[in-house]
Amino acid sequence: MRKGLALVLLLVALLAAPLAQAQPESGEGCGPEKRSLRDRDLAFAAYARGSVRAYTAPGREVLRTFARLNPNEVRTVFGVLAVRRDPSCRASWYQVQLPMRPNGSVGWVKADDVAIEPVRTRVQVDLSAHRVSLFRNGRLVFRTIAGTGARETPTPTGHYYVNQRFRVLDPAGSFGPAAIGISAFSPVLQDWAQGGPIAIHGTNEPSSVGRAASHGCLRVRNHVARRLLWATATGSPVVIRA
Numbered sequence: 001m002r003k004g005l006a007l008v009l010l011l012v013a014l015l016a017a018p019l020a021q022a023q024p025e026s027g028e029g030c031g032p033e034k035r036s037l038r039d040r041d042l043a044f045a046a047y048a049r050g051s052v053r054a055y056t057a058p059g060r061e062v063l064r065t066f067a068r069l070n071p072n073e074v075r076t077v078f079g080v081l082a083v084r085r086d087p088s089c090r091a092s093w094y095q096v097q098l099p100m101r102p103n104g105s106v107g108w109v110k111a112d113d114v115a116i117e118p119v120r121t122r123v124q125v126d127l128s129a130h131r132v133s134l135f136r137n138g139r140l141v142f143r144t145i146a147g148t149g150a151r152e153t154p155t156p157t158g159h160y161y162v163n164q165r166f167r168v169l170d171p172a173g174s175f176g177p178a179a180i181g182i183s184a185f186s187p188v189l190q191d192w193a194q195g196g197p198i199a200i201h202g203t204n205e206p207s208s209v210g211r212a213a214s215h216g217c218l219r220v221r222n223h224v225a226r227r228l229l230w231a232t233a234t235g236s237p238v239v240i241r242a
Contacts, residue, residue: 030085030086030087030088030089031085031087032084033084034082034083034084034095035082035083035084035085036081036082037080037081037082037083037094038080038081038082038237040122040135040138041120041137041138042118042119042120043079043080043118043119043120043122043161043235043236043237044080044116044117044118044119044235045077045078045079045080045116045117045119045161045233045234045235046077046078046079046080046094046096046109046114046115046116046235047075047076047077047114047115047116047117048066048067048068048075048076048077048078048113048114049068049112049113049114049115050068050113051065051066051067051068052065052066052068052076052078052109052110052113052114053065053066053109053110053113054066054078054096054098054107054108054109055107055108055109056107056108057108058084058092058093058108060108063098063105063107064098064100064107066098066099070099070163070164071194072164072166072181074164074166076099076163077163077164077234077235078094078096078097078098078099078109078114078161078163078235079096079097079160079161079163079183079235079237080094080095080096080097080116080235081094081095081096081097081106082094082095083095083111084108090111091111091116092110092111093108093109093110093111094108094109094111094114094116095107095108096108096109097159097160097161097183098183099163099183101185101190101195103156103158103160103184103185103187104158104159104160117235119233119234119235119236119237120136120137120233121134121135121136121141121231121232121233121236122134122135122236122237122238122239123135123162123200123232123236123237123238123239124238124239124241125146125155125218125238125239125240125241126241127148127149127155127157127240127241127242128242130145130146130147130148130209130210130211130212131143131144131145131146132144132145132146132200132218132220132228134228134231134232136231141231142227144220144221144224145209145210145220146200146209146210146218146219146220147203147205147208147209147210147211147212147213147214147218147219147220148211148212148213148214148218149186149212149214149215149216149217150212150213150214150215151212152188153186153188153189153214153215153216154187154188154216155198155214155216155217155218155240156184156185156186156187156198156216156240157240157241157242158184158239158240159237159238159239160182160183160184160198160237160238160239160240161182161183161235161236161237161238162180162181162182162183162232162233162234162235162236162238163181163182163183163234163235164180164181164234165178165179165180165181165229165232165234166178166179166180166181166229167229168201168202171202171222172204173204174203174204174205175199175201175202175203176201176202176203176204176222176225177202177222177225177226177229178201178202178222178225178226178228178229179199179200179201179202179225179229180199180200180201180225180228180229180232181197181198181199182197182198182199182200182238183238184197184198184238184240185197185198186198186215186216187216188216189215189216196216198216198217198218199217199218200217200218200220200225200228201217201218201219201220201225202219202220202221202222202224202225202226203219203220203221203222205219206221206222209221
């Protein structure tokens with residue numbers, strides 16, 4: 001991660017809009033109780049239809065309002081955790097992960113405000129092993145080494161999701177040819193552009209891959225960054241462990 005992420009990168013967002021509204025299966029029974037919508041094989045992404053308010057609980061206080069497009073002009077997306085349905089079994093609220101501080105923020109959004117798409121990929125990061133693994137349908141697709149945050153600028157641990165994907169116009173730059181944005185932020189670099197967001201990206205310093213040398217982002221070799229860009233769906237769960 002480099003200072004001024006939004007100002008330095010000239011990038012093109014990949015298509016981030018769902019083709020059609022997908023409705024997760026309702027299962028047995030309907031009502032106000034929360035039902036999980038995520039397992040090892042399947043998750044869901046919620047794309048903003050317009051401006052979206054995130055609430056502390058259904059119908060309670062507003063946590064934050066998100067625009068249809070994020071600061072990088074990419075469709076705002078949330079990682080879905082659970083659903084609440086009305087008596088007719090129609091989804092009324094979704095519990096979602098939010099791309100904001102503090103890390104791990106969760107809220108509720110109205111079902112009518114988002115479009116739901118299934119996600120079959122997930123990412124697992126092992127910081128001690130400097131390793132990033134991609135899974136599809138619960139099976140390992142590939143595993144690669146990565147540069148991680150230095151002691152002074154560590155990579156945050158926790159449960160996140162892929163909130164944006166980019167093809168970088170200057171592949172010889174600090175981010176290599178591609179970047180995958182994660183809904184996490186640096187725990188120490190809060191005065192950086194956009195609050196210090198974390199990403200998995202390529203690098204023009206290949207010697208840093210496999211070492212604790214970054215400002216918090218995960219650096220992979222450029223050919224790996226390209227592969228991750230096309231293989232990892234927006235909304236994919238991301239788990240970062242120490």
